[in-house]
Structure formats: structure tokens, C-alpha cells
Amino acid sequence: MDVANPAPEWITDRIWLEILTLESLEPFKGFAENFHTYLQDYKKIFDSTDPERATLPQEWADGLDDFQKIIFLKCLRPDKVTNAMQDFVSNNLGQKFIEPQTADLHLVFRDSSATTPLIFVLSVGTDPAADLYKFAEEMKFSKRLNTISLGQGQGPRAESLMRAAMEKGQWVFFQNCHLSPSWMPSLERLVEQVDPDHVHKDFRLWLTSMPSPQFPVMILQNGSKMTVEPPRGIKANLLRSYITLSDDFLTSCTGKVDEFKHLLLSLCLFHAVLLERRKFGPLGFNIPYEFTDGDLRICMSQLRMFLMEYTEIAYKVLKYTAGEINYGGRVTDDWDRRCVMNVLDDFYAAKVLDANFCYDDSQIYHQLPPVSEHQAYVGYVRSLPINDTPEIFGLHENANITFAQNETYRTLTDLLDLQPKTATAGENRDVVIEKLVKDVLSRVPRPLPLATVMEKYPVIIFLPTVLELKLADGYGLNLAGFRYSATY
Template structure:
């Protein structure tokens, strides 16, 4: 066995104890190696203000310390603000704290006073792999942080004319700038930072704005009154009738026997890949319909007091009342941003499209967005063409023609 397969590593960040223990036990049983990357956190309660005497002194490397200190604080702010972009910022929203910044400042001061030259490799490793990296559990996030840190811990930043972004809004201050002037400059920075500062495309603001909008609307929906007027129905009554209406509107699952009959009608054929696509679509939609009908039936029983109202059913009830697709359904369904009413109508249309295919054979035209998994349909069409004309599927692709009028 190669050494790379026997060598495992893990960052001992928050919540990683049980994972590290399990990995350690498995390594003992299999004879593998485990490399634990631990946080070198130590007691540090000081703030940047504690270094004001050093900053205002005439000791050597004061200017280097101020420039690197400002660069490090900017890096800390970038790491915190990238979380608002969701997965575009980090795969996991890590809770970086002021303690991470404080220990980095302490190490920066210590290494600058002990080394003749600025030890960028040491500073980068301690900050990126240990202090901040100790909280990071995703390999891609660790790689991202190390690349970001490389823009703030490098020789070029030790310059009063250095700009951190293309616009020049974020820049180093001239040598000899007092601590008070640094504070004043930081307060003058824009409230809404440009995505370019975080290394992101300007369109990343759209994702951030959408996330904030959805969060605000979700809070507003949760705050709306559960009843209107003295004669209005309660939330339980509204939810019960809504569940009853959805059950009557959404088709029931086909079941195992019906699916087997469809498979016999549309068997797996070498020359017709769309048969396989159809059966796969039926299986996917059937699983979704099973979840919908079972959950609605359980919810009605819970509202009547026949079964216990679980946390999942309560969340589902709140989603139905606020016209939001329950997460239980969304996790089993195709991607959609529609509200509950439009989502149910769209589901009916998709099921009708599949049923028309079953009853009438392969249609002359297809509703591509009506598929549960459109990629399977597109691949199936490529397979049919490749097998008919005996060409490699990797050598063909789709081309598009813009029509002047509807066909």
C-alpha cells in the first residue's frame, strides 16, 4: 500500500474531537498514520491598543509592523465578510473570532522582533494553517484561505503606496502614520464593500442580495398573524383544508405493479435510450409523490390529535400556512423557486406530461424544463444519435438555431 493511502490528516478545529478519535482508532487497527493539525492557541487577551506604545516608538521594524498589522486586520475582515456570499465565499460558514486575530497579531509582533528579515513563510503557516486553518474542515476552503492570505502576507504590502484592490480604496498608509489616523481611515471605508475586494465577480452581490431578501421575507412570513378577524379560521383549520386540497390535486403514486407494466411497455433497448429516461423519470416522481401523500396524511392525523405532532410535521404545517414548499418535499424534488400554490400546479403539469408520454408514446416535442432530471434526457438523445450513426458520443454536441417565428 502506498504511503499516501496510509497517511491521514485532520484539523483539530471546533467539533472535530469525535472525528479525530474515530480516525485514531481506525489507524491503530489498520496500521495507518494520522497527522493531527492542532490549534496553537494560547492565552491572549490584548487588543491592538496594547501595541500602541510599540507603534508610536522609534524602534526598528515599527513601520513593517504597522503595515503588516493593517494587512492582517483586512484579511480578517475579508474572511468574515466572505460568509455573506454563501457557497461562493466558503463551502462552510466558519465562525472566525477576534481570538484568531489576536493570536496572529501576537505572533506577528514576536516574529518581527526575533527575526532579522520578515519571516513570511512562518507568518503564513501559523496564520493560515494553524490559527484560522484550525477551524477549517474543508480542503477547498483551506486552499481558498491560503490563497487569500497570500495576498496580504507578502513583501509587496510593506509599502506605503500599496493598493489592496484595483480601485485603490483599500491601501496602505504612508510611513509614520499615527494609530489615530489608521482608525480614522478605517472608519472612512465604504459600508458596502465591492466583491472585487474578496476576489469575487461583481455578480456575487446578486447572490448576497437574494440571500438577504429571502431571509427577510421568511422572517416577515413567520411574523404574520395566524388568524384574521374574530370569525377567521385558525391556523390548524386552514392547514388541514389546504392539505386536503393538495391531496386531491396531486396524483397518487403509481406503485410497484404499475411501474413494472410501464417497464414492459417501454423496455430497455439499445436503439432507444429514451425508454430508460422515461422509466427513471417515473421512479423519481413516484418517490416524490409517496413523500407528499404520506406526509400530508400524517399531518392531518396530527392536527386531529390521532398521532403526535413531531417537529418535522410542525415545520411542514408552518410551511403550508405561509405558502412555502416544505423542506421535506423540496429535498426530494427538482430545483424550483415557486411558492407552494404554483409549485403544486407545476407538479401536476409535469405528471401530466409524463402520463401523456406513457399513454401516447414518445411525443414529437418535449417540455425540457418539465423533466425531473433534464440532463438524462439530453444524454439519451445524444446516445440515440450516436448509436444510429455509429459515432462516438464524445464527438457530438448540441447546436442551436434561432427561429424567427414559432414552429
């Protein structure tokens, strides 16, 4: 259907082409003409700050279901599709499915046994070691937990630790299994040899590994698996920071409990801001840095120590240790270091000690009364919005548009990858690629038989002849290289 763009000044060619494409779907028949008729209504939706919750004009408000409205939103405002997906999931499955979830090791441990390995599947920038150490302390197993980071030459020591732990009823924690692929068959053999009738009932095997084809399939099938991913968003990061704390820790800074609570919230928010600035690309940092929970934990310890050791709050010391050493130690770009220090100035400052202090103009992120207990802080964090506003990062609203659009396209690409393939008998991606490679290789010509050519046409010391032979030789090498790269 060829309908002219009714408002080129705000409807781009891409938007209008996608709206016309909607006409091919049965629920959207006549949608382009309707768009013409109610152009100003659609202009309001286009300019809205939350178009995912706007009402469509006339019959389309009731004629389209929630999912079909997301399809339309993808055409008009792709930067808000993720928000619309969140509303869709919340309305159909429940709010808890879009809220950040924290791993509960108690539940995992309760369903485990001495013959069931417990596996943390890692992603970049994550480390569950601190959570496991805290859990071991709660279970009175901190002195019976043996840890080893796998790598070259660590196999025999790890095997010895595991055999001893099976007899004594201890825990063993093997970190970074993906870094020791040659020892994985030995680990598989050890796990297979665990006899439920003879192993101590308190024995547990904890493993961490990045996704790796060398990790034993048998262990994956028989083990309890937990994915460990970095939290996304200010809310999820703050929740991860506070969920592991306690009232004893919040009140542990004798003489400066109120100051410690205020500055601790500031520090955790600063940590979350640094992590989330990376999603804005070059607008956030010139180079994306892998800040970790370890950086936050050491800053917490130093904050408590300096508050107890100094009569006055040593802001310069706190800023230097956090900005230049703990976090700054990872920063290699001078402008990024300057950015970190400027951001830190807003969080390590006397003004944050005010119980009514707000970190942003919208007053979403603010201090709590000093009498607040741990559960009050967790409750406040859970009340925060899932989607962040750019102002908390010190950025303009427009900075969020590019990130939100990229997130939409990335999410849709992931959804397409999850769809069953339409190739013969539902072939998977690897099979399709293998067939394509074989088809391409079958069309690649064979290399020129230089030996036969030189025998039939003896070499004459003549520049064109020499160049032709050199080109023929290079042509053969390129073909061989292509065949090798396509095969392996």
C-alpha cells in the first residue's frame, strides 16, 4: 500500500515504512489511513515521555491487544519498547518477574546433597565468592571451607583437597573451572566416584565457571546450577549492595552511626552510578571498566575505619582512596579518571549528611532518616523505579535515547535467536552454518597446478612471465587459506 508520509517533519522515512509494513498484518488493516486521520493524536504519543502507556485513537485503543500495541510502539518509539515489555510481563505474569532477584543460597543448599555439585555459571564482572563466604559463615562452615582457584598445575592439589573433604565432611570451592580445561576430565571422574553410601553427608562441592564447551556435561546435568549476572540498573545494584548487610554492620561505627549510614548509602549509590554509566557508551566513559563488588567492599571497610579513626570526617582521604586507588586503579584514561572524581564529589560530601538530601531533581534518590534500620533501607531500595533517569548520572535525557534504542534492537535480536529455525526439520544454527560453508567450499576453484604449468611453459626470464607466476602462486595460497579458515 503506497500512502504518502503525512508529516515528514517528525515522521522519518524509517518510521513511515514500518507503519506501512504493519498493513500486511491482519489486525493492522487500514492502520496507515487511520494514522492520517488522527495525526495529531499520534503526534502526542510520539512526544510523550511514556508512550508505552498512552491510549491509541478510536477503534485501535480496543482493537489491538497489549502485544500488538508493542509492535506499533516498535515503529513509532523504539526507545520505549523495553518499558512496554516490562509492563506486558508485569500485567500477564506478575510484578515479581521484572523485579531484580537476589540469589538465595539457603534455598539452593537446602535442595542439595553430598553427591550434587553446586555450580555458579559466571558472566563478565561477577564473582560469587563473597556471597559463598558469607553463607559459609552463617552455616558455621567458614573454617571448613577449602578454596582453590584452578589454573595451571593446581589439579593434583584440588584432587587431594576434594578427597580429604569427602572424608571429613568439609566444603570445597573450585573457582574458575574454565581456566583449567585439561583437568576437567579428572574432575568428572572424581564426581562420578562419589559414593553416596560412604561420602560424609556434610560434604559439598562448589564450582564456578564461565560458559565453556570443556566443562563436563555430566556435572552440569547432575548439579544444581545458578547463573551469576551483574545487576542492571540503580535499583538492582543498590539491592545487591544492601541485601548482604545487617543492622549490626550499620551500627558498627561507634560514635558516628548516623554519618556512617548516610555516607554508606552515598557510597553504594556512587558504585551503582559508575556501573550503569557504562551503558551510555562514550557518553558514560571513554573506556568501559569492569568495576566489581570487591571495589565497593574495600571502600566500605575504609569508610568505617576512617570514620572511627578521625575526629572529623576526612573527605579528602575518602575521596582519594575510593576515587584514585580502589576505583581509579582500574581507570586508564585521564578524562575517565577526572569523570570518576567529579562524580565522587557529589557523593562524598558534607551535604549528604542532611537527612532530607536528594541526589537528583526529581527527588527519587534521597537520604533516609538516621534512625532507619536495615529493613527500612531494603524497603526503600525496592520502592525505586526499575528504569533509571539519566539525571542521576549527570546526563541529559537525550543520552538515554540511543541506549534505549540499542537495548530494544538487542532484545529483539535475542528473541529471534530463540525462535525455532525454519530450515529443514528445524535445523539449528550450527547445522545451517555448516551447510552454508560446505556449499561455499564446493564453489571455490582448485589452485592452479604450478608444477604442470612450469613444465609445459618453461620459465623465461621475462618480467611479465615472472609476475604471472608470482600471482598464480599467491592465488593458490589465498585459496588454501580460505579453505583452512572455512573448515576450522
